[in-house]
Amino acid sequence: MEFKKIIEEKSKQAWEIYLPNLSIDCVVFGFHDALVKVLVVKMKENNLWALPGGYILKTENIKEAASRILHQRTGVTNIYLQQFRVFSDLNRSEGFFEAFENTIWNKQRFLSVGFYALVDFSTVKLVVDNFSDACEWKAIDELPELMMDHQYIFDKALGTLRKELNYKPIGFNLLPEKFTMPELQKLYEIILGKKLNRGNFFRKMLRYDILIKLDESRKGGAHKAPDLYKFDVEKYQLALKDGLNEGW
Amino acid sequence: MEFKKIIEEKSKQAWEIYLPNLSIDCVVFGFHDALVKVLVVKMKENNLWALPGGYILKTENIKEAASRILHQRTGVTNIYLQQFRVFSDLNRSEGFFEAFENTIWNKQRFLSVGFYALVDFSTVKLVVDNFSDACEWKAIDELPELMMDHQYIFDKALGTLRKELNYKPIGFNLLPEKFTMPELQKLYEIILGKKLNRGNFFRKMLRYDILIKLDESRKGGAHKAPDLYKFDVEKYQLALKDGLNEGW
Structure with a gap:
């Protein structure tokens, strides 16, 4: 099925099951070969790299949503997750989904709650979902160009990690x-x-x-x-x- | 006008101008007489104390919303504001607004973005708005019982302040x-x-x-x-x- 069709079908269901105007983006850190790496997915639509993300079911709190999203999009379960910031600028997603009707789910204004996750690299088996062509680990100083404000979201996640190094079990969650x-x-x-x-x-x-x-x-x-x-x-x-x- | 009428009239307008399902709660810290104090408002409806809060206009980012809310409800302008956490549990507001129709704005599920604010106590002139009977400073170890999860929101704000003491100009913003x-x-x-x-x-x-x-x-x-x-x-x-x- 072509990408536009998928989006239009998913849109109908999305309005019913998700909270409007809200999304979640996850910065998943792993440590491997003496490098800190981050999970990125390549979107089918525009060939752009993005942080793994999704929406919040009406029956979930945001942490449950983030866990589900990470499980569905990356195959990892039971990982250490912390929300760190809401990204709410008005023009965050401008220019995307221009080809679609205004009623399409994806064309709303989205405020995104950023989560960072810490995973033991050795336990992760990545999966590629319907929306993406690839799901890969990239070293944090060699990230590809990211869509929308995802580079900014990543920067804020790393800044948070830096400050929380003394307060959260970061070593415990990243190392084997x-x-x-x-x-x-x-x-x-x-x-x-x-x-x-x-x-x-x-x-x-x-x-x-x-x-x-x-x-x-x-x-x-x-x-x-x-x-x-x-x-x-x-x-x-x-x-x-x-x-x-x-x-x- | 009685409280129920006010709520019903405001509700219609609210659906048009605000983002649904989202609110903002503010923990406003001040330092006075060798005490750290927090702003609380007494709600007309239920005589309960609450943190000052409000909603996000469709034309605002969350920081603009928090600034506007604090200005309207407390009279302070141009203050140091930081978002610190989203509160998203499903049952946060259970039991409130039971007497109203399900379509009422206030009866939605709300995810609330917590902001903390630091103000120079000496510059604040408090105002009391339509929804509240009082707006007062209380010492943080003598807070009254707070409605909903507002005590939890306060605890998280204080915890954040504690961690950020070494990274944010907290002294600069609280002291004269x-x-x-x-x-x-x-x-x-x-x-x-x-x-x-x-x-x-x-x-x-x-x-x-x-x-x-x-x-x-x-x-x-x-x-x-x-x-x-x-x-x-x-x-x-x-x-x-x-x-x-x-x-x-």
């Missing part, structure tokens, strides 16, 4: 269960957008007392195998309540 | 232009919800280099008159960009 200190440091460096001193980082992390050193090391490298750690979840949560406030 | 170090410390203590060591606070503040010591002191107390300070706005903004990350 076992990780090395250099991996943890790399994650912090990418999110904070700056190099950190290795010794200082190590000492601060140990002082927060939120890591458990395992009796294993990461095999396979050319260098001395680095020690593996995991988070002490209880202590981590407790420390985040006050904030990891020493600065990095 | 000139203030003493004990006043600044008191503000931090109330927002953080804990006592701070006086010497440490003083040293950290000076180390951040964001204050200008004035050639004046606060007159009138029994003790030695404390020195007055003001913020070095440029340096303050610059320091907030990285965050005041030493912890308090």
Whole structure:
């Protein structure tokens, strides 16, 4: 079925089941190969890249909507989700759907609630839905051009992540269960957008007392195998309540 | 005009000019007499206290809506406003407006965008609007019982303020232009919800280099008159960009 037909059929149903004027856009972060990556989908209609998004059922709160959308569009379930900002400018979606009747669902003014999600990269199996040609991970410093205000939404999500690094279990949700200190440091460096001193980082992390050193090391490298750690979840949560406030 | 009539007349107009299903609630903080206070209004209908709120015109973004609402309901203009969270639970407004037809504007499901505002207490002249009997400042540890989920909205606003103390010009917006170090410390203590060591606070503040010591002191107390300070706005903004990350 051609794209226009799909949109027109979906439109009728959409007015019945979704809250009008509202959408959700998700910035899904993963950590892989020492890079922080973000999920983007390529829209069939215009060949543009976009953040995965959707609408809010009349029977859902926004977090339920975001979970459902991410499950449907990316195949991931049960992931760490936080709303971070509403995007409400009047001209956000100008120019899209011009070829359609004014009564079409997609041609409304949409206020979009931005969510960021943190996923353990290794557990994600991506799916491509009806509206998109592709669903891919892209490194955050190599994002393709994004449609509408999605680059701005991404920027705000990354800014939020940066501020919340000391208050939310970001490391816990992005890293696999076992990780090395250099991996943890790399994650912090990418999110904070700056190099950190290795010794200082190590000492601060140990002082927060939120890591458990395992009796294993990461095999396979050319260098001395680095020690593996995991988070002490209880202590981590407790420390985040006050904030990891020493600065990095 | 009785309350029910007012609601029914306003309802017709509301469907035409506002975005459906959306409202705004504002947590307005002020600092006065060494207390952090919040603006609450007493609703005529049910004699309950509420946060000041309203709806979003079809021609506005949400920040414009929040500014307009605060101006209309509290008389304040040009204040520091930040959205902090969407409240979207299905049963938020259950039980209200039961006596009305289902088509009434106020009986819709509303998702509310929470804003917090920071105002210089001394510049505010409160106004009481058509829907309310009173508009008052209440100390944050002596809030009256609030309607719907407004206590929860307030709690989330205070939590946000606590986290953003190191990233937003909160002191600058809450304090008068000139203030003493004990006043600044008191503000931090109330927002953080804990006592701070006086010497440490003083040293950290000076180390951040964001204050200008004035050639004046606060007159009138029994003790030695404390020195007055003001913020070095440029340096303050610059320091907030990285965050005041030493912890308090």
